Amino acid sequence: xxxxxxxxxVAFREEVRAFIRDSYPQYLNDKIDExxxxxxxxxxxxxxxxxxxxxxxxxxxxxxxxxxxxATQRYIWSEETARADCVxxxxxxxxxxxxxxxTFGTPEQKAxxxxxxxxxxxxxxxxxxxxxxxxxxxxxxxxxxxxxGEDGKEYYRVNGQKTWTTMAQHADWGFFLVxxxxxxxxxxxxxxxxxxxxxxxxxxRPIITLGGEHEVNEVWLxxxxxxxxxxxxxxxxxxxxxxxxxxxxxxxxxxxxxxxRSVERIKQVARNTExxxxxxxxxxxxxRKIAELEVDLAALEYTELRTLAGESSGKxxxxxxxxxxxxxxxIQQRLxxxxxxxxxxxxxxxxxxxxxxxxxxxxxxxxxxxxxxxYFNMRKTSIxxxxxxxxxxxxxxxxxxx
Amino acid sequence: xxxxxxxxxxxxxxSLSRYLANTYDFDTRQKTVRDGKGWNPAVWTAFAEELGxxxxxxxxxxxxxxxxxxxNMVVMEELGRAIVLEPYLNTVVIGGGALKxxxxxxxxxxxxxxxxxxxxxxxxxxxxxGRFHLNDVTTTLKGGQLNGxxxxxxxxxxxxxxxxxxxxxxxQRDTDGIALLLIPADSAGITRRDxxxxxxxxxxxxxxxxxxxxxxxVLAADALPLVERIxxxxxxxxxxxxxxxxxxxxxxxxxxxxxxKQFGKAIGDFQVIQHRLVDMFMEVEQAVSMTxxxxxxxxxxxxxxxxxxxxAKVGKAAKFVGQNAVxxxxxxxxxxxxxxxxxxxRATLIENQFGSVDFHLSRYENLxxxx
Numbered sequence: 001x002x003x004x005x006x007x008x009x010v011a012f013r014e015e016v017r018a019f020i021r022d023s024y025p026q027y028l029n030d031k032i033d034e035x036x037x038x039x040x041x042x043x044x045x046x047x048x049x050x051x052x053x054x055x056x057x058x059x060x061x062x063x064x065x066x067x068x069x070x071a072t073q074r075y076i077w078s079e080e081t082a083r084a085d086c087v088x089x090x091x092x093x094x095x096x097x098x099x100x101x102x103t104f105g106t107p108e109q110k111a112x113x114x115x116x117x118x119x120x121x122x123x124x125x126x127x128x129x130x131x132x133x134x135x136x137x138x139x140x141x142x143x144x145x146x147x148x149g150e151d152g153k154e155y156y157r158v159n160g161q162k163t164w165t166t167m168a169q170h171a172d173w174g175f176f177l178v179x180x181x182x183x184x185x186x187x188x189x190x191x192x193x194x195x196x197x198x199x200x201x202x203x204x205r206p207i208i209t210l211g212g213e214h215e216v217n218e219v220w221l222x223x224x225x226x227x228x229x230x231x232x233x234x235x236x237x238x239x240x241x242x243x244x245x246x247x248x249x250x251x252x253x254x255x256x257x258x259x260x261r262s263v264e265r266i267k268q269v270a271r272n273t274e275x276x277x278x279x280x281x282x283x284x285x286x287x288r289k290i291a292e293l294e295v296d297l298a299a300l301e302y303t304e305l306r307t308l309a310g311e312s313s314g315k316x317x318x319x320x321x322x323x324x325x326x327x328x329x330x331i332q333q334r335l336x337x338x339x340x341x342x343x344x345x346x347x348x349x350x351x352x353x354x355x356x357x358x359x360x361x362x363x364x365x366x367x368x369x370x371x372x373x374x375y376f377n378m379r380k381t382s383i384x385x386x387x388x389x390x391x392x393x394x395x396x397x398x399x400x401x402x
Numbered sequence: 403x404x405x406x407x408x409x410x411x412x413x414x415x416x417s418l419s420r421y422l423a424n425t426y427d428f429d430t431r432q433k434t435v436r437d438g439k440g441w442n443p444a445v446w447t448a449f450a451e452e453l454g455x456x457x458x459x460x461x462x463x464x465x466x467x468x469x470x471x472x473x474n475m476v477v478m479e480e481l482g483r484a485i486v487l488e489p490y491l492n493t494v495v496i497g498g499g500a501l502k503x504x505x506x507x508x509x510x511x512x513x514x515x516x517x518x519x520x521x522x523x524x525x526x527x528x529x530x531x532g533r534f535h536l537n538d539v540t541t542t543l544k545g546g547q548l549n550g551x552x553x554x555x556x557x558x559x560x561x562x563x564x565x566x567x568x569x570x571x572x573x574q575r576d577t578d579g580i581a582l583l584l585i586p587a588d589s590a591g592i593t594r595r596d597x598x599x600x601x602x603x604x605x606x607x608x609x610x611x612x613x614x615x616x617x618x619x620v621l622a623a624d625a626l627p628l629v630e631r632i633x634x635x636x637x638x639x640x641x642x643x644x645x646x647x648x649x650x651x652x653x654x655x656x657x658x659x660x661x662x663k664q665f666g667k668a669i670g671d672f673q674v675i676q677h678r679l680v681d682m683f684m685e686v687e688q689a690v691s692m693t694x695x696x697x698x699x700x701x702x703x704x705x706x707x708x709x710x711x712x713x714a715k716v717g718k719a720a721k722f723v724g725q726n727a728v729x730x731x732x733x734x735x736x737x738x739x740x741x742x743x744x745x746x747x748r749a750t751l752i753e754n755q756f757g758s759v760d761f762h763l764s765r766y767e768n769l770x771x772x773x
Contacts, residue, residue, distance in 0.1 A: 001411075001472050002404055003698045072403050271773055282773035291763045291771060295692075295711045302691035309405040323684050395683060396676035400656055 005072065012073055016080045023049050028087050033366070040123070040170045046087055047120040056118050057094055059252075064102045064110065065118045071308040082257030090167065091249070092124040093117035097175045099248050100192070100241045104233040113173075113194070125197070127162040127176035127219060128242070135390050137177070138186040138239065142221060144178035144193060146228065146235075154228035156180070156193065158201075158221045164384070168204045168217040171197045176221075181236050192238035194230040201225070209380070211373030212352055247321055249385050254328030256301045262335045263293060269342050269367045280342060293334055300327045319398035322391035329381035329388065336375040343368035347375075405694065407476070410467070414458060415476045421453055422484040428741045431602075434487055440604025441488050441560055449488065450519030456494055457517040460502065464513040471635060475642040475697045482646025485741075485748050487603050489522060489557040495639045497523025497565055499632045500582065504621045508584065512563070524561035524587070525636075526552035526608050527629060534757040536567065536629050537577050541610065543568040543620075548583070548591070548613040558606035559596045561587045565621075566610075567629055582625035589613050601747040634709040635700060637756045641693040641716045644752045648686045648719060651727040651745045655679065658731055658742075675730060682726055685719040692716060707769045710762040717752070717759040724749035 005013070025045040031038065050056040058074050060066030069077065098117045101109055116122040133140040142160025149155050158178055168174065174195050181189030195202070201224040206214045233241050267290060270281035280286050304324055340347045346364030350372075354362065362369070382388045396402040407415070426445070434442040450456050458473040460466025467473065474495050481490055498516050500523075501509040515521030530553045532538030541550025548568055558564065564587050572579030585592075591613035594606040622628050656679055659670035669675050696712035699705055724746040728735035731742055738744075753759070 001406065001408075001694070001698060003695075005403065075403075267771070279773040281771060287767055287771055287773075288763060291767045292714075294770075295714050295763070295766070296688075298695060298708075298711050299688035299692050299715050302695040303688055305403065306405055306691055306694070309403075320687075323687060327684065327688070389677070392677045392680040393673070395680045396673075400676070400679055400683060402656075402660070402670045402676045402679065 005076075009072055009076060013076050013080065016077060017084075019053065019055075020080060020084045020086065023053070024084060024086055025049065029085055032087070043087070043090060043167075043170070044120045044123075047089055050089075051119050056089075056120075057098065059095070060098065061102065064098075064114050075305070075308065078252075078257040079260075082261040085261065088258075090123065092126050092167070092171075092175075093122060095252065096126060096245050096249055097124050097173075097194070100175070100232060100245050103244060104192075104241050106229075108229070109194075109232060122172045123167070123170050125165050125168040125171035125174045125219075127165060127174045127195070129164045130161060131163050135387050137242070138190065140177055140179060140190065142176065142178045143182065144180050144191060144226070146180065149225075156226045156228065156231075158193070158195070158224040158226055160221050162219040162221070163207070163216075165204070165217045165219045166215055168197070168219050169206065169214065173197060174219070175232075177238055177242055180238075184236060187239040189236050190238040190242070191235050192232045192241040193226055194232065195221075195224065195226050199224050199226070210376035212350070213373070213377060215377075246386055247318070253321075253385055254300055254304050254324040255332055256297065256304055256328065259297055259328070259331050259335060260301075262332075262339075263290070263297060265367075266290070266335065266338050266342060269339070269365075273342055273344070273365070286338075286341070289334075289338060293331065293338070296327070296334075297331055300324065300331060303327070319394050322386075322394045325385060326382075326388045326391050332381050333378050336371070336378045339367070340371040340375045343371040347372045407472075411469075411472060411476050414455070414467075414469075414473060415480060418453060418455055418477060418480045419483070421448075422480060422486070426484045426486060428744075431485060431487065432744075435598075435602035438598065439560070440598055440602065441557070443560070445486075446488050446519050446522075449490070450517065456490070456519060459494065459498060460513055460517060464509070465517050466513070471638065471697050471700050474635075474639045475693065478639045478642035479646040479649075482643035482648075482748075483650050485601070485647060485650075485745055489524075489560075489603075491636060491639055491643070492525050492557045492561075493521070493523045496525045496632055496636045497521075497563065497584075499635050500565055500584070500621060500628075503628055503632065508618070508621065512584075515562075521563060522557065522561045523563045523565050523584070524555050524558040524606075526555045526558065526564045527567045527633075528553050534754075534761045535575070536633060537580065537626055538575050539567050539569045539580050540574055541566070541568045543570050543581055543583065543615060546615055548585070548610040548615050550610050552608045552610075554599075554605045555608045556599070556603055556605045558587065558594055558608050559604045563587055564592070564608065567625070570623065577626050578624050580626045580629070581623050582621045582629055583615055583619050584621050585613065585615055585619045589615075599751065601744065601751055630706065633756055634705055637709050637713050638693065638696045638700060640752060640755055641689070641696065641712050644716050644720050644749065645686070645690050645693050647745050647749050647752065648689060648723045651723050651742065651749065652679070652682050652686050654740075654742050654745070655682070655727040655730050662732075669730070678726055678730065682723045685722050689716045689719040707766055710757075710766040710769070713757060714759050714762040714766065717754075717762070720749040720753045721759075 055067055057065055058067045058069050058077055062068040101113050130140050144156040144158045146156055174197055176193045176195050177190055178193055179189050180191040201222045203220040205218045207216045208214055271279050273280040275283050307320055346368035349363055351369045455477055457466040458469045458477055462468045493516055501513050512521050527536055563584055566583045567580050570579050570581045591611045593609045596606045599605050659675055660668055662669050692712040692715045696708045699708035727742055728746050734740055735742055
């Protein structure tokens with residue numbers, strides 16, 4: 001047992017740091033700081049740099065384009081990208097459908113989709129939740145009926161509605177859970193379909209969330225025709241893929257490196273913010289909340305490291321990843337609470353109302369400007385990916401045997 | 403980075419675990435508690451002679467296994483699982499830790515005695531007015547004479563030696579002018595008031611009145627940094643003990659929730675109980691992670707901050723898991739009949755041993771959160 005990095009790891013960290021310094025598209029962060037709307041090409045700018053370098057999918061098996069890094073190297077990678085404030089990569093292709101395809105897909109599916117996920121050519125979205133199926137995902141009702149087309153080939157006709165579909169407005173493809181056997185027991189009649197978002201019959205409508213962002217959408221499917229070869233794994237066995245994807249989604253969801261970066265930023269703000277003549281960080285109550293947060297963050301970090309050590313010794317992501325999801329999202333939310341508290345009264349101005357990208361109307365400290373929208377936005381974290389209550393159900397059943 | 407135990411560490415854990423399962427069941431432990439001495443000398447002899455665990459953290463030159471903090475962590479977690487009363491923490495971790503740190507003739511003389519089970523050390527550092535502050539010392543060593551009063555010295559009644567902090571200069575709370583002494587427990591001028599602690603060990607108020615202390619008994623002058631390091635090592639070992647205690651509290655409560663039926667079904671079928679047990683599980687896992695983290699940082703510049711983080715997290719976990727274990731057991735949880743109540747008592751004392759949650763959060767803040 002030891003926490004030391006090997007000489008090779010130290011050299012790797014230097015290599016990563018130099019690469020980020022030389023190659024990261026810094027204009028992205030200026031755009032985010034100014035609160036400018038991010039275009040699709042902005043989201044993809046960093047992705048494409050990494051794809052060219054071959055570092056876009058560290059967690060994938062090397063045969064499909066992974067880097068072959070050790071768990072320690074991946075840890076260093078996430079630390080360094082967080083330290084440099086690199087924008088988050090869209091997870092839908094890289095962390096969700098990609099692993100499903102290389103685990104359950106046919107050789108043809110792997111050859112067709114995986115390279116385009118890596119290159120960034122295809123933007124994916126996730127068609128899981130429905131208006132009537134949130135935590136009770138397996139009750140989903142979007143229907144896929146199989147038929148033989150006039151060309152003699154097999155198709156599904158898909159009808160239904162999906163919701164909370166993040167970034168569907170940019171998506172080229174979506175992976176959808178659909179009901180192929182309405183007579184079967186809930187989980188057993190579901191299939192996993194890959195659908196071209198340009199297929200006739202698909203309508204994407206924006207949902208605006210509390211911070212004013214357009215991140216999520218409703219997706220309507222009306223007589224959408226999908227070739228049967230777009231189904232991953234067996235018909236009616238899509239729940240296997242769905243569960244695998246959710247477990248995969250949860251690893252890395254802890255967001256330790258980003259939260260460490262975030263707590264440093266809040267401490268800096270609290271040093272520069274006056275509170276009755278002293279720095280806010282000298283306020284014993286505020287300081288205690290920071291200390292408790294740092295303690296909990298260290299506990300999360302070392303729990304994740306223990307989990308990763310287990311994974312690299314052959315155990316896949318297990319139900320323990322639910323712990324990381326619960327504690328990681330609680331910490332992310334507490335960080336946004338502290339940032340908003342540090343902003344004080346300057347948490348109130350709605351800076352999008354001041355004219356986007358126009359600094360002349362800016363009021364209050366820069367650090368306060370996004371505090372409220374981010375606080376509101378991050379309420380999602382304890383709800384998405386299986387709510388934190390559902391995660392407790394998973395641990396109760398799978399770990400504690402209740 | 404590596405989170406795996408070596409083969410030797412795994413063997414140490416397994417043999418101790420097996421031994422305690424076979425010989426240190428709850429009823430046997432409670433018999434020792436009822437005997438009122440706070441320990442069972444025969445168990446200590448067995449630890450030394452049959453099991454050989456008292457040598458775990460000592461160098462091979464002293465007759466040890468060549469281990470260190472990780473070995474102490476392994477041993478302490480197993481002792482926690484069986485809520486063992488015997489003084490591994492005070493004698494091996496603290497007394498042994500001090501002797502290893504100072505080295506020299508006194509270490510060569512006494513460490514083999516610890517390994518053989520014949521030297522037992524009690525830690526007389528805290529004082530009635532000093533709460534958890536190791537620098538708050540009114541006991542004095544002047545002109546070779548020791549005078550003062552040390553509070554709640556665990557194991558003093560059956561110790562052969564006392565490890566004592568005493569002021570040789572400076573004011574009551576100054577950080578310099580504190581010496582660390584190791585004196586025979588039967589030195590003339592030492593009196594004790596012995597009692598049992600709420601979980602069954604013995605402890606004492608120890609009074610020194612003109613106790614003659616020669617230079618040979620002074621382990622270190624200006625010793626506060628050394629004492630803090632020894633207590634940090636002990637705090638991490640205590641965290642490991644807590645992990646053992648909490649794992650058993652959680653396992654017993656989980657088992658009970660699966661057996662106990664109300665409203666026609668096991669209470670573990672109720673979601674409110676399930677989620678409580680999950681929250682307890684998460685606290686235990688994080689306590690284990692923090693204990694490991696702090697153990698592995700003992701020899702780094704981050705030692706003190708890491709230890710205080712760990713103790714703060716473990717202290718909170720001890721309260722949460724202990725209280726909820728009793729709550730889920732219901733009425734039977736507040737009786738002396740089941741083991742769960744006794745584990746709860748140990749967990750509760752650990753919360754404040756070597757500093758409360760608030761003490762360690764403040765220490766962490768002072769070390770790292772300068773405005």
